[in-house]
Amino acid sequence: MDCLKRIKTLLGVWIVVGMLGMSHLVQAQADTTITIKILGGLQFDTPRLAVKPNTKLTIILDNHDDMAHNMVVTKPNARLKVVEEAAKLDDKGAKMHYVPNSPLVIAHTSIVEPGQMETFSFVLDKPGIYPYVCTYPGHGYVMYGAIYVGQVSIPSLEKDTNIPEGQRGIVASSPSPHAHHHDIATPSPHPFPLEYPLLYRTFMPEAGPAAIVVGLTPTESYCFDAGKCYLRYAWTGGFVDNSEQWKGNGSKLSKIVGEVYWRENEPFPFRIKNLQQKPTVAFKGYTLQKRLPTFHYWLGAVKVTETLRWDETQTALVREWTFSAHAYPLFIHLPPQTGLSYQISGGNRQNEWLKIPAKTQKVRVVMKRLL
Numbered sequence: 001m002d003c004l005k006r007i008k009t010l011l012g013v014w015i016v017v018g019m020l021g022m023s024h025l026v027q028a029q030a031d032t033t034i035t036i037k038i039l040g041g042l043q044f045d046t047p048r049l050a051v052k053p054n055t056k057l058t059i060i061l062d063n064h065d066d067m068a069h070n071m072v073v074t075k076p077n078a079r080l081k082v083v084e085e086a087a088k089l090d091d092k093g094a095k096m097h098y099v100p101n102s103p104l105v106i107a108h109t110s111i112v113e114p115g116q117m118e119t120f121s122f123v124l125d126k127p128g129i130y131p132y133v134c135t136y137p138g139h140g141y142v143m144y145g146a147i148y149v150g151q152v153s154i155p156s157l158e159k160d161t162n163i164p165e166g167q168r169g170i171v172a173s174s175p176s177p178h179a180h181h182h183d184i185a186t187p188s189p190h191p192f193p194l195e196y197p198l199l200y201r202t203f204m205p206e207a208g209p210a211a212i213v214v215g216l217t218p219t220e221s222y223c224f225d226a227g228k229c230y231l232r233y234a235w236t237g238g239f240v241d242n243s244e245q246w247k248g249n250g251s252k253l254s255k256i257v258g259e260v261y262w263r264e265n266e267p268f269p270f271r272i273k274n275l276q277q278k279p280t281v282a283f284k285g286y287t288l289q290k291r292l293p294t295f296h297y298w299l300g301a302v303k304v305t306e307t308l309r310w311d312e313t314q315t316a317l318v319r320e321w322t323f324s325a326h327a328y329p330l331f332i333h334l335p336p337q338t339g340l341s342y343q344i345s346g347g348n349r350q351n352e353w354l355k356i357p358a359k360t361q362k363v364r365v366v367m368k369r370l371l
Contacts, residue, residue, distance in 0.1 A: 031055060031056035031057075031058070032051065032055055032056070032057055032058065033058040033059075033060065034046070034049065034057070034058070034059055034060070035059075035060040035062055036059055036060070036061055036062065036071070036145075037062045037063075037064050038061065038062065038063045038064055038065045038069050038112075038134075039064055039065060040064075040065050040066070040200065040201070041166075041199060041200075041201070042065075042134070042139055042142050042143040042201055043143060043164065043166070043167060044071075044132070044134075044143065044144075044145050046145065047145045047146075047157075047163040047164065047167040048145050048146045048147070048148065048154075048157075048160065048162065048163050049145075049147055049148070050147070050148035050149070050154060051124065051147065051148075051149055052149070052150065053124065053125055053126060053127060053149055053150045054123060054124075054125050055123065055124070056121060056122075056123050057121065057122060057123070057124070057147075058119060058120070058121040059071065059119070059120060059121075060117055060118075060119045061109050061112055061117060061118050061119070061120075062117045063112045063113065063114055063115065063116055063117065064115075065114060065201070066114050066202060066242060067114060067136075067201055067202060067203060067209075068111045068112060068113050068114065068136060069111070069112055069134045069136055069139065069143070070097055070098060070099065070108060070109050070110065070111050070112060070134055070135060070136060071108065071109050071112075071120075071132055071133070071134060072086075072099055072105055072107075072108040072109075072132065072133050072134070072135050073105070073106045073107045073108065073122060073130055073131070073132045073147070074104050074105055074106060074130065074131050074132070074133065075103075075104050075106060075130065076128040076129055076130060076131075078104040078131065079131035079133050079140070079144055080140075080141075081102075081104055082100060082102060082104050082105060082133065082135060082140075083133060083135055083140030083141065085100035085102055085104075086098045086099065086100050086135035086137075086140065087137065087140075087282070088100075093137065094111075097109075097110040097111045098111065098135045098136050098137065099135060100135075106122055106124070106130065107120055107121075107122035108120065111136070124147065124149045126149065126150070127149050127150025127151060127152055128149055128150070128152065129146050129147070129148055129149070129152060129162055130146065130147040130149060131144055131145070131146055131147075131162065132144060132145050132146070132147060133145075136209075136210075137208075137209060137210045137226075137227050138209075138210030138212075138226035138227055138283055139201075139210070141283065141284050141285025141296075142164055142166075142285040142286060143164070144163070144164060145162075145163055146160070146162035146163055165287060165288075166288055195291070196215055196216065196217050196218060196291070197214060197215060197216050197217075197290075197291045197292045197293070198214070198215045198239075198291065199212060199213070199214050199215075199286075199288075199291075199293050200212070200213045200214075200215070200239075200240065200242075201213075202240065202242050202254045203252070203253050203254060204223050204232070204240075204253060204254055204256075205253050205256070206232060206233065206263075207223055207225045207232045208225050208226075208227035208228060209227065210225065210226035210227035210283070211223055211224070211225055211226070211232070212224045212225075212226050212286070212293070212295075213239070213240055213254070214293060214308070215239040215240075216292075216308070216309065216310040216317075217310055217312075218238070218239070219236055219237055219238060219258070220234075220235075220236055220310045220317070221234070221235055221236075221238070221239050221240070221256075221257075221258070222234040222235070222308060222317065224295060224308075226283045226295070227283065228268075228281065229270075229281040229282075229283050229295070229297040229299075229304075230264060230269050230270070231262075231264060231306075231308070231319070232263070232264055233260050233262060233263040233264065234260070234261060234262040234317050234367075235256050235258045235259055235260040235261060236258050236259060236261055236369070237257060237258020237259050238256075238257030238258045239257055240254040240255060240256060240257060241254065241255040241257050242254035242255070261337065261339065261340060261369060262317070262337050262340060262367060263335075263337070264333065264335065265335050266333040266335065266352075269332060269333030270299055270330075270331065270332060270333075271330070271331035271353070272299060272300050272302070272326075272328060272329075272330055272331070273328045273329065274329075274331075275331060275353060279299045279300035279302075280298075280299075280300055281297060281298065281299060282297060282298040283295075283296075283297045284296040284297055284298065292307065292309065293307070294306070294307040295307075299330060301326075302323055302324055302325075302326045302330065303323070303324035304321060304322070304323055304324075305321065305322045306319065306320070306321050307319075307320045308320075311366070314366060314368055315368060315369045315371060316343075316366045316367055316368040316369065317366075317367045317369075318364065318365070318366050318367070319364070319365045319367065320362070320363070320364050320365075321356075321362065321363045321364075322361060322362050323356065323360060323361055323362075323363075325359070326358060326359065326360075327358050327359070328358050329355055329356060329357055329358055330355075330356040330360075331353045331354065331355055331356070332353070332354045332356065333352060333353055333354070334349055334352060334353065334354045334365065335352050336352065337367075339369060339370045340367055340368065340369055340370060341367075341368050341370060342365055342366070342367060342368075343365070343366040343368060344363070344364070344365050344366075345363070345364045345365075346360055346362050346363035346364055347360060347363045347365075
């Protein structure tokens with residue numbers, strides 16, 4: 001039965017995944033059903049696909065991750081707009097499955113919990129490139145794909161800007177007419193091989209639902225809160241243990257393996273112009289370079305990147321920021337920590353706040369553990 005389903009998929013849709021640098025595509029002939037899996041690391045296993053206009057496309061969204069996701073199909077060039085509208089839902093978001101009431105939304109699932117599936121169908125009648133995206137808070141800037149409809153140009157995978165940068169040139173889990181469910185690897189508490197640095201989306205203590213944990217080395221890790229755009233804490237001794245969360249429905253918290261040595265104790269650790277003025281923050285995703293993430297976010301009108309590295313020679317966590325043009329000072333909280341010292345370049349520490357002067361483009365803070 002599984003084999004027949006896969007054959008139906010290949011006859012009914014052009015599968016355009018990591019394998020398809022191929023010159024031959026199977027043209028859709030009829031209504032089509034395809035299963036798209038959600039994998040760890042905020043990614044759909046099928047980053048792109050193509051159909052003929054007026055094909056009834058049924059997608060089975062199969063969540064193999066350990067946190068909840070959805071899938072929203074939007075009109076062409078509307079992905080970021082829909083993601084931004086979803087972010088503004090605030091407290092109403094969960095009840096609305098983080099899907100805004102917008103004419104830009106064509107079809108969507110509800111929130112799909114870990115280990116669950118949901119099926120939805122829609123018809124795309126006009127040629128174009130239709131994005132699909134997870135609009136769960138913090139996900140939409142990095143977790144998306146594209147449906148090519150009709151005679152539109154499909155670039156090579158490496159040059160396709162309609163899919164996440166991390167999936168360009170990477171062979172995805174493509175459907176096969178000979179695949180069976182037992183051919184699919186059983187998910188483990190860690191969705192990727194433990195090759196460092198590694199990044200993991202999970203629910204963490206003392207963090208919002210959009211937590212990102214990064215293992216810089218087998219012993220040095222940190223938690224970044226994508227919803228609030230700041231470093232929550234850093235620890236030494238290991239990575240995370242999420243076995244309890246994996247066994248449940250995603251409501252459990254992952255456990256820190258090791259000892260926390262740095263923790264943010266300010267509920268909102270950013271200021272602009274002076275210490276009384278709080279900016280709005282907006283997370284814009286992250287990019288990976290040699291597996292190391294750089295986070296992108298906005299402080300008011302200032303575009304910010306933040307990269308955290310481990311410096312073994314100094315026994316230090318190094319935080320590096322870049323800033324777009326700003327005509328006023330920025331402030332980032334740097335609380336005192338027992339057994340830790342700060343070395344700062346590009347700004348200066350005033351009591352518990354790092355003051356970044358106007359026009360400063362780069363700042364580096366070395367958080368050195370005192371052994």
